[in-house]
Structures are given as C-alpha cells and as structure tokens.
Amino acid sequence: MRLDKYLAEASIGTRKIVRMYVKDGKVTVNDQVVLEPATDINEEKDMIKYLGDKVVHDGKIYYMFHKPAGCVTARKDENKKTVLDYFDKVNCNSLFPVGRLDMDTEGLLFLTNDGEFSHQLMHPDKHVDKTYFFWAFGSLSEGDKIKLETGINIGNDESITKPAKIEVDxxxxxxxxxxxxxxxECIKKKKNLYHQSVVSGYLTISEGQKHQVKRMLKAVGCYVVYLKRISIGSVSLDPSLKLGEYRELIIEEVQRLLKE
Incomplete structure (x- = not known):
C-alpha cells in the first residue's frame, strides 16, 4: 500500500494533507524518515510513525447514513451543514461520501475511506441500481411509465436516460x-392544491446524471416535492435508523455491494 493512502485511512489527515506531512519529514517507516508519499509499505510488517507516535490503522470502514434534507453531501461547506457534521463521535479525517444526494433529498448514503468501494458503486460503467421513493404533483399514465422505463430525454445536452424501473404506489x-x-414547504409554493393530482412511487435508475430522478419525472409532467433514496444495489436503508443517524455496514453488506 502507498504510504499516503495508509496514513489517510488511519485518519491522520486527508490524502492531500498527509502528503505534506511526509514531505515535511514528519513520518517515519521503521524509524527512517521517508519523504516520498508514494512509497510502498507493508502495512502488516512495517512500523509507521507520525511525529514519533505509532500510527494505528484500523483498516477500511463503511457507514450507512440516513441523510436528512437540509444538509449538503460534502466534507466541508462554509455556509451549510454537511453530512459529516452528523458524525460527531467518529474520526472523519479519511471519510468521504459515496456519490451524493441533493440537499433537499433524504435517504440512504454511504460514507467510507475505501476509494475502490466508491468506484464500484458510482462509476457509470458499473450500472448499480439505486431506488428512490417520491411524491410528485401530476399523474403517470401507462405511456409515461413506458417512456421512463425505456429511456427519456431530460435535457438538450444530455444523453437519453438508460432503461429504468417505475412502480406507482x-x-x-x-x-x-x-x-x-x-x-x-411545497404547500407554500403551489396554489389550488385541492384541485391538483398527486402521485407517489418508486423509481430505480442505474446511472447518476445531475438531478436525474426529478428531471425524468418532470419530463413526463410530474413535479417532485419529496424524494428519498431507499436502496443502493441489494442493500436497503435500515428502517431502524432515524434521520441523521448512522451505523457501520456489516461484512455481508459490503461483500454484496462489491459484487453488484
């Protein structure tokens, strides 16, 4: 493993910060100062120290988080609360969100220090299913459902969406x-609510274009007012987690996700 990756996963700092520590001579490998962040180490045999203290590497970590609306999917933000602000009892130096959810969207979000795990779930070529529950003003006809399931144009500069699954609730x-x-807050924005048709359902997509679920439904005349991601691949949001709560993923869940 690379030295900088080892230090970052051990929560010494972000990859960028630990590279600076290494170049500044603050890190030793087997009591020898190493100045190259990309140095290969044997994490089982080598003794890594930062400022003279042994670095404890607990390995890769994975969390399931029930994201509430109103926070941004980011490590830091100068003006808004981030998802990591909810992890007040966890050392977050090496944690990052896997993908993102819009600020007003609730639901399942993974956080980890494992880049390969994130790549496996979010890279467009992997086509991992993500299912969302929605409420929207409007209605869905059989023709609308066929459009959503076979692919739909959601923008002049966007490609046609990949086949999706829609279930009206x-x-x-x-x-x-x-x-x-x-x-x-949508009640304040809409007029004549009692004369509006509404629809709820589940939309499953295997890609992640910007605001994709909202834009797909808008393309068939539905205005989304509530959105919640309930599953990624074969792992669903733990119903025992309240908004803003998190837990570690169990080994079986991680293994299933890596095989998606």
Whole structure:
C-alpha cells in the first residue's frame, strides 16, 4: 500500500494533507524518515510513525447514513451543514461520501475511506441500481411509465436516460391523499392544491446524471416535492435508523455491494 493512502485511512489527515506531512519529514517507516508519499509499505510488517507516535490503522470502514434534507453531501461547506457534521463521535479525517444526494433529498448514503468501494458503486460503467421513493404533483399514465422505463430525454445536452424501473404506489387528488404526503414547504409554493393530482412511487435508475430522478419525472409532467433514496444495489436503508443517524455496514453488506 502507498504510504499516503495508509496514513489517510488511519485518519491522520486527508490524502492531500498527509502528503505534506511526509514531505515535511514528519513520518517515519521503521524509524527512517521517508519523504516520498508514494512509497510502498507493508502495512502488516512495517512500523509507521507520525511525529514519533505509532500510527494505528484500523483498516477500511463503511457507514450507512440516513441523510436528512437540509444538509449538503460534502466534507466541508462554509455556509451549510454537511453530512459529516452528523458524525460527531467518529474520526472523519479519511471519510468521504459515496456519490451524493441533493440537499433537499433524504435517504440512504454511504460514507467510507475505501476509494475502490466508491468506484464500484458510482462509476457509470458499473450500472448499480439505486431506488428512490417520491411524491410528485401530476399523474403517470401507462405511456409515461413506458417512456421512463425505456429511456427519456431530460435535457438538450444530455444523453437519453438508460432503461429504468417505475412502480406507482398511490395516485389521486391532493385532497384525498394529503394526509399521507410529506411535502414540506411545497404547500407554500403551489396554489389550488385541492384541485391538483398527486402521485407517489418508486423509481430505480442505474446511472447518476445531475438531478436525474426529478428531471425524468418532470419530463413526463410530474413535479417532485419529496424524494428519498431507499436502496443502493441489494442493500436497503435500515428502517431502524432515524434521520441523521448512522451505523457501520456489516461484512455481508459490503461483500454484496462489491459484487453488484
């Protein structure tokens, strides 16, 4: 393993920061100062120290997080709360989000220090399914569902979306379904709500274009007012996790995701 990767995974700092530490002579390998961050080390046999203290490497870590709306999927932000701000009992130096969710979107998000894990789940060539639950103003006809499932144009400069899966859960008038909806501030933005049709359902996609779910539904006349990611691959959001809570992934979940 590269020295800088080892230090970052041990939460000494981000990859960028630990490279600076190495170049400044703050790191030793077997009591010898090493100045090259890309130096190969044997993590099982070599003794790595930072400022004279042994570096403890706990290995790769994986978290499942129930992201609430209102926070950004980023490590740091000068103006807004980030997903990492919820990990107050965890050393977050090496953690990063796997992919992203829009600020107003809730649901399943993974955080890890494993770059290969992130690549496996988020690279476009891997086509890992991601399922979202939504509420939207509008309705979905059989023709609309066929368009979503076979591919749809969501922008002049965008490619046609890959085949998706759509399952309608509830459909009717707002007056009939309002008690079941969680649409927050949208009530203030829409007029004549009692005369609006609404629809809820599940949309599964295997890619990640910007605001893709919202734009796909908009392309068939639906305005999304609530969105929650409920699964990635074969792993679903743990129902015991409340908004803002997290837990470590179990070994079986990590293995399943790496095989998706």
């Amino acid at each position: 509830k459909q009717g008038m707002y007056e009939e379904l309002k008690e079941q909806m969680d649409i927050g």
